[in-house]
Amino acid sequence: MAETNFPTATAYPEGAERLSEEQREAMRGEPPFAEAPPTDSRLVRALKEAGITAGLIAVLTVFFFAFKTDIAAGGLALTADPIQWIVWIAIAFVGRFVLSYLVFANDKPTVGGWKKITAATAGWPVGKVIGAILLLVALTLPFLLSTFLPSQNRYLLDLSILILTYVMLGWGLNIVVGLAGLLDLGYVAFYAVGAYSFALLATNFDLGFWVCLPMAGLFAALWGVMLGFPVLRLRGDYLAIVTLAFGEIIRVVLLNWANFTGGPNGILGIPKPTLFGLEFNRGAGSFSDFFGIPYSPIQRFIFLYYIILALALLTNFVTMRMRKLPVGRAWEALREDEIACRSLGINTVNVKLTAFATGAMFGGFAGSFFATRQGFISPESFTFIESAIILAIVVLGGLGSQLGVVIASVVMIGGIELLRNLTGLQAIFGAGFDPTEYRMLIFGLAMVLIMVWKPRGLVSTRSPSAIYKAKKKIGADLVAQGEGH
Amino acid sequence: MLKQNRNWTDNPILSVEHLTMRFGGLVAIDDLSFDVGRGDITALIGPNGAGKTTVFNCVTGFYKPTEGRIALRRDQHATDEALHELTRSGRQYSETDKGSIFLLERMTDFRITEVAGVARTFQNIRLFGGMTVLENLLVAQHNKLMRASGLTIGGLLGLPGYRRAADAAKDTAIEWLRRVDLLDRADDPAADLPYGAQRRLEIVRALCTDPVLLCLDEPAAGLNPRESTELNTLLKYIRDEHGVSVLLIEHDMGVVMEISDHIIVLDYGKKISDGTAAAVRSDPKVIAAYLGVDDEEVDDVERDLNVKTGHDATAGGSL
Numbered sequence: 102m103a104e105t106n107f108p109t110a111t112a113y114p115e116g117a118e119r120l121s122e123e124q125r126e127a128m129r130g131e132p133p134f135a136e137a138p139p140t141d142s143r144l145v146r147a148l149k150e151a152g153i154t155a156g157l158i159a160v161l162t163v164f165f166f167a168f169k170t171d172i173a174a175g176g177l178a179l180t181a182d183p184i185q186w187i188v189w190i191a192i193a194f195v196g197r198f199v200l201s202y203l204v205f206a207n208d209k210p211t212v213g214g215w216k217k218i219t220a221a222t223a224g225w226p227v228g229k230v231i232g233a234i235l236l237l238v239a240l241t242l243p244f245l246l247s248t249f250l251p252s253q254n255r256y257l258l259d260l261s262i263l264i265l266t267y268v269m270l271g272w273g274l275n276i277v278v279g280l281a282g283l284l285d286l287g288y289v290a291f292y293a294v295g296a297y298s299f300a301l302l303a304t305n306f307d308l309g310f311w312v313c314l315p316m317a318g319l320f321a322a323l324w325g326v327m328l329g330f331p332v333l334r335l336r337g338d339y340l341a342i343v344t345l346a347f348g349e350i351i352r353v354v355l356l357n358w359a360n361f362t363g364g365p366n367g368i369l370g371i372p373k374p375t376l377f378g379l380e381f382n383r384g385a386g387s388f389s390d391f392f393g394i395p396y397s398p399i400q401r402f403i404f405l406y407y408i409i410l411a412l413a414l415l416t417n418f419v420t421m422r423m424r425k426l427p428v429g430r431a432w433e434a435l436r437e438d439e440i441a442c443r444s445l446g447i448n449t450v451n452v453k454l455t456a457f458a459t460g461a462m463f464g465g466f467a468g469s470f471f472a473t474r475q476g477f478i479s480p481e482s483f484t485f486i487e488s489a490i491i492l493a494i495v496v497l498g499g500l501g502s503q504l505g506v507v508i509a510s511v512v513m514i515g516g517i518e519l520l521r522n523l524t525g526l527q528a529i530f531g532a533g534f535d536p537t538e539y540r541m542l543i544f545g546l547a548m549v550l551i552m553v554w555k556p557r558g559l560v561s562t563r564s565p566s567a568i569y570k571a572k573k574k575i576g577a578d579l580v581a582q583g584e585g586h
Numbered sequence: 587m588l589k590q591n592r593n594w595t596d597n598p599i600l601s602v603e604h605l606t607m608r609f610g611g612l613v614a615i616d617d618l619s620f621d622v623g624r625g626d627i628t629a630l631i632g633p634n635g636a637g638k639t640t641v642f643n644c645v646t647g648f649y650k651p652t653e654g655r656i657a658l659r660r661d662q663h664a665t666d667e668a669l670h671e672l673t674r675s676g677r678q679y680s681e682t683d684k685g686s687i688f689l690l691e692r693m694t695d696f697r698i699t700e701v702a703g704v705a706r707t708f709q710n711i712r713l714f715g716g717m718t719v720l721e722n723l724l725v726a727q728h729n730k731l732m733r734a735s736g737l738t739i740g741g742l743l744g745l746p747g748y749r750r751a752a753d754a755a756k757d758t759a760i761e762w763l764r765r766v767d768l769l770d771r772a773d774d775p776a777a778d779l780p781y782g783a784q785r786r787l788e789i790v791r792a793l794c795t796d797p798v799l800l801c802l803d804e805p806a807a808g809l810n811p812r813e814s815t816e817l818n819t820l821l822k823y824i825r826d827e828h829g830v831s832v833l834l835i836e837h838d839m840g841v842v843m844e845i846s847d848h849i850i851v852l853d854y855g856k857k858i859s860d861g862t863a864a865a866v867r868s869d870p871k872v873i874a875a876y877l878g879v880d881d882e883e884v885d886d887v888e889r890d891l892n893v894k895t896g897h898d899a900t901a902g903g904s905l
């Protein structure tokens with residue numbers, strides 16, 4: 102071999118190497134043979150498509166629009182009504198033409214304008230801007246509502262409180278499912294533990310909301326650890342099933358341990374939260390009395406609203422902070438590859454337990470807020486459907502995305518409420534149509550559509566927790582989803 | 587076979603003794619003993635299915651061996667008496683000023699990396715694909731950072747101690763990335779890197795755990811010739827500048843023969859040869875194993891080989 106040297110590039114090992122590398126490089130990029138560009142111009146193509154659509158409509162609707170049967174003496178009379186038919190064909194033609202020409206055409210489509218906007222704003226932290234706007238709206242919402250929608254003020258405020266509760270629950274579950282990648286179908290258990298801890302502590306020991314709140318959170322975290330231990334070795338579907346069972350066990354225990362939890366009757370008379378000892382009711386020593394303003398029941402709602410907002414923001418702050426700490430990074434690493442984690446000396450048992458405990462703690466906070474808001478709790482409030490809704494919020498929002506959870510909560514909880522009021526649908530489906538009966542169905546359909554459109558959730562990018570030079574978003578296709586997805 | 591060459595018997599960092607691993611009826615490793623010298627690059631080679639990865643999994647705690655002892659001496663002064671005492675005591679490791687010894691077969695996987703200082707890579711690359719290159723290296727420094735963050739409390743409050751540790755960890759990561767020429771990809775997701783770069787990243791990620799022994803499972807698999815030359819340089823750098831002993835599994839004989847101080851050959855879970863590159867290369871049993879000759883024929887092969895001894899030195903390189 103050594104004696105036979107050819108003066109070609111491939112004879113030198115280095116040259117051959119380069120060549121093969123260049124070839125590989127070339128293969129990696131665009132395919133060498135691009136498809137021949139379509140010969141039709143955009144206008145012609147749009148016209149063709151419009152023609153086809155119009156033709157289809159013409160065939161399909163000829164019996165519906167072009168002919169009409171009327172009852173006449175001695176049978177049916179057939180009357181031709183070509184005008185209506187032609188009008189519908191024209192509508193189809195024009196509609197399709199507009200769509201093809203302006204929207205679908207790929208050399209200069211209208212969506213290009215949108216793409217230009219996204220490209221121009223690519224450098225901006227769009228998520229941060231939206232987040233800041235949402236935060237501003239959330240902070241001023243009670244005042245916005247009382248100025249612009251005073252008639253529905255109370256209803257909307259109540260709805261906002263509900264949405265925020267789910268935002269908080271979603272953020273809590275996001276730690277377990279979105280960051281650590283452990284599919285938890287029994288999150289409602291921690292919500293229940295938080296609510297019952299608060300209710301029992303408050304009614305039995307006469308403690309106030311602010312004293313019980315951290316205790317309820319701690320109890321829930323403890324339950325998180327207790328759930329964590331048996332499920333540590335489980336993977337995927339098994340983990341999901343055991344957590345599901347755990348959620349049910351808690352509910353069944355609450356239902357049957359009647360002399361402790363009140364059984365199906367639940368717990369009544371849970372105290373309302375106070376503002377430094379000031380109660381929100383009429384009379385001496387109340388909030389309105391202290392500040393010398395007239396009493397209004399809405400004051401308590403506003404107070405509750407700010408409590409849950411503060412709790413939710415605390416959840417978000419802690420989570421965002423933890424993501425940048427070693428624990429948070431270990432959660433995400435665990436979601437990506439558990440075996441690699443262990444090979445790096447990470448105690449995955451502890452990592453899972455901290456994820457369960459942290460998520461459970463926020464669930465517990467939300468639970469005690471729920472108890473104090475309602476003033477009454479019973480096992481009925483903690484059924485599997487709650488877990489499912491919270492999980493749906495996390496999945497719909499995009500696993501691991503904080504902003505996604507907010508948007509998904511507003512869409513889901515707000516959407517369910519909105520559908521309740523959709524009496525306008527009666528115009529379509531007849532007077533007997535009761536939207537409340539169909540809202541879950543409509544809602545399910547909407548969710549399926551969203552998941553088809555955005556299978557990885559509304560916000561499907563991950564932002565890195567540490568940056569060397571430039572922050573680059575990571576597409577969802579690269580991010581693992583962890584166990585059981 | 588010169589006496590001074592046998593660093594692995596005089597100063598072993600890892601001693602595997604009578605290691606046996608059974609999977610049901612299958613004996614993947616059969617009474618295997620070998621030593622890994624401190625500061626050496628040791629190669630573990632053998633045909634497919636010989637049990638090389640299984641040895642790694644036993645050493646790094648991913649499998650509990652059926653039988654055998656795997657002792658890691660973190661420093662030279664650890665005596666054989668101390669090892670005996672530790673084995674009898676039933677403890678996992680002893681850390682004294684006379685030297686620390688770890689019995690790896692008694693420890694769990696993550697403790698082996700965390701306490702004993704053994705890091706590994708995988709035959710099928712296992713990176714955190716959705717995390718950036720930089721994040722991958724920060725995850726590897728988890729334990730150090732966890733202590734510095736006061737088990738998260740200090741980190742949550744943003745105490746200066748944690749911030750200093752976090753900056754130091756980032757600097758370490760950047761230093762390693764610069765070394766393996768990945769710094770300009772630091773903010774890209776690991777899954778986006780080309781294959782060779784992923785291999786290098788996995789190696790430096792293992793190094794970020796501050797190991798004394800680095801176990802690499804086929805690091806050159808899928809690399810082009812230029813990349814494997816770079817790998818050789820990197821491995822020598824790790825050994826010479828960081829004092830990390832390297833144990834590697836490799837099929838690429840170019841890599842093995844060039845950089846290994848010591849080669850161990852496995853076949854069907856048994857050791858068939860053990861020595862320097864030159865010794866192993868000319869071992870007829872090794873050639874027989876690689877050419878797929880039956881045991882009974884080994885003698886014939888040996889006889890054949892003795893005839894053409896002159897050929898051996900050159901032919902061995904392309905085993």
Ligand SMILES: Nc1ncnc2c1ncn2[C@@H]1O[C@H](COP(=O)(O)OP(=O)(O)OP(=O)(O)O)[C@@H](O)[C@H]1O
Nearest residue numbers: 609612614632633634635636637638639640641709
């Ligand atoms: N977890 C396991 N369960 C059952 N058998 C196993 C297991 N792990 C390995 N084996 C068997 O042990 C033998 C050795 O496998 P091992 O992966 O160690 O080979 P190897 O030397 O690494 O091969 P390769 O060069 O292909 O990587 C094989 O027969 C394999 O099928």
Ligand SMILES: [Mg+2]
Nearest residue numbers: 638639640709
């Ligand atoms: Mg292998």
